[in-house]
Amino acid sequence: MSEDLRAAVAAGVLGAEESYRSLLRSIVEVARAIFKAKASSIFLLDEEADELVFEAVAGEGSDSLVGQRFPSSTGIAGFVLVSRQPLVIEDVLADPRFSRETAESTGFVPKGLMAVPLLHEERALGVLEVLDRPKDAKFTLAEMELLGLFANQAAIALDLLQRARRARAALEGDGDLTVVARVAAALEERREAEDSSRESALKLLAELEKLL
């Protein structure tokens, strides 16, 4: 609880989640543009459900995919997540199981993909995929490095998004201490208020602190 509470207060909370989602969207859009790919997506690992969730998608299928889930050990994304190893596959159609599963869930069957784990400190947060680079472009290790740099940025954004979500959950939850988080958020909102309510509340809190 205390970590959530800290996150709640530190994030300034409201509106943060939408900003981080925009950041993730921007990352997949740039990844798609740089690799001249047809699509790019970020999957977030939902540890509780042990599932991967489409969190941001650029290109084909972008509207319908966000929010879709599948088991965390499924297919290429699952392998990349669990093994922590980036993979580039040039001709996924050669794998009948892969194409069928993908077609069923997305309506878009890629011919090639690059997938890289999103690692933050010691946690694996999800997977970044870039689908269908131009066929004639030979893959190089320099591109692998670029993909790694992107993954690092995406991992930081995913970490922030998760913190914002925990913060919101702490605010909306019904645990004993959520009132503290709500008070912190209310004080933050009244920072510009012209009446003395914020000042009075702070005095009251100072007294409360002495009492504890």
Place this chain on the structure above:
Amino acid sequence: MSTEEEPLPAWSLPAEAVERIALPEVWPGQITREWAWGGATGSGVRICVLDSGIEAGHPMVGEVQQSVAISIEGDEVIVDEEDEAGDLCGHGTACAGVIRSLAPECELVSVRVLGAGYTGSGTVLLEGLRWAIEQGFDAINMSLSTTKQKFAGLLHELADTAYFRRTMLVASAHNMPVESYPWRFSSVISVGSHEQEDPFAYYYNPKPPVEFFARGVDVEVAWTGGGRLVCTGNSFATPHIAGIAALVLSKHPELTPFQLKSVLYLTATNVGGDA
């Protein structure tokens, strides 16, 4: 071997004992690839692929001697020694195919540590490695790593145990700026990728932790459903070194991991490989 006749004092070598540690191998002045694996097929060498399973009978893989699956139920480690799930991803089959292409007559054993989801995957990896080391394989190919600190100490112990029991761990290096294990340990061979097409081209890296670079870009590999894919990643470079290690060990079965690493160094493309 002489060590079996009369145990030596554990940590010292008295003058009269020098004879007893005479090496079974006669090393030439110059180690060449011809000496290292000329004429070798991998015959008699047992290689374990710790991965997503192997599709037995795939044209690029052939026979798989045993398929084992590791899982965790509660606190209990379950070892299914007759796993029939095959390969749940394709990756293990790809690695097995690369090893087979270099060492056509080696024995391949699959230990499946993937497929049970993300949760618990670190424990499954650890237990799979423990089981594989207990079996005394000549080499274990692992393209997996964990970033969880809590496993680092145990993995380190296992890697050292393997090293002292003459099981060479060949592990994919991470090409991302994160701490992960076990590839960083000096008792394993860690492998990154180069961009050339020659499966026998491999380089020693004088700036560890990555020790060797092998073919890992645009590699045609076996995949599930009897398929083939063109793949890139350090996890495909790793079985190239495992395959070459299988060749060396089939010709020189007495080599310890230290000696095997030395042979790989001396025959690396940027050292004396073309001699």
